[in-house]
Amino acid sequence: MPLTPDMPPDLFVASTTILAVFLGLLVRVDLREKRLPDRYTLPLIVMGLVLNAYVQAAVPTGEIWGAIVGYLAFWALGGLFFKLRGQEGLGLGDAKLVAAAGAWLGLEALPMVVLISALGALGFALIKQNKRTEQLAFGPWLAAAFLILWIARVEAI
Known part of the structure; x- marks a missing residue:
């Protein structure tokens, strides 16, 4: 479990607010431009690791591995899709957002x-009946899952 019951409520509210703002910015950009900029994804990775290090008062090993494995898995899937289809299916922004979730x-x-x-x-x-050639921004779905699980995980403690 990445967070302990010792997490102060004020820290939870502040961190959740910051997370929601960053994820909201990412969703907005991804829906408009079909990309997830580093200026939002990279700070999220750092903030998650720092927050977990502070709360755990230790090196957040599971979260470090989460960031590494999350990035590498989506990087590999995106590369495989590109190799098979000749077009981008998952970008590095998606990989960085999954790393932030980790x-x-x-x-x-x-x-x-x-x-x-x-x-x-x-x-x-x-529901929308997208055609196979129509791009679908995946970042908003990653962001929603990320925020839901963050809130559910901390609330479960």
Whole structure:
């Protein structure tokens, strides 16, 4: 569990507010431009690691691995898709956003982040009846899953 019951409520509110603002900015940019800029994703990675180090009063090993594995998994999937299809399917911004989720939530939460975001995006695409050639921004779905799991995980403590 990345956070302990000792997390002060004020720190939870402040960190959740900052997370929601950054994720909201990322969603806005991704919907408009189909990209997730480093100026928002990279600070999220750092903030997650610093917050977990502070709360745990130790090196946040699970969160460091979460950031590394999250990035590498999406980097590899994006590269494989590009190799097979000749077009970008997952960008490095998506990989960095998953790394941020890993930095905040830890390695064990990443499968749930991916599952929730993939189901949300798939459901939206089916309802909207997107054509296979039409791009769908995946960042908003990652951001929603990330925020939901952050709030649910801390509330469960």
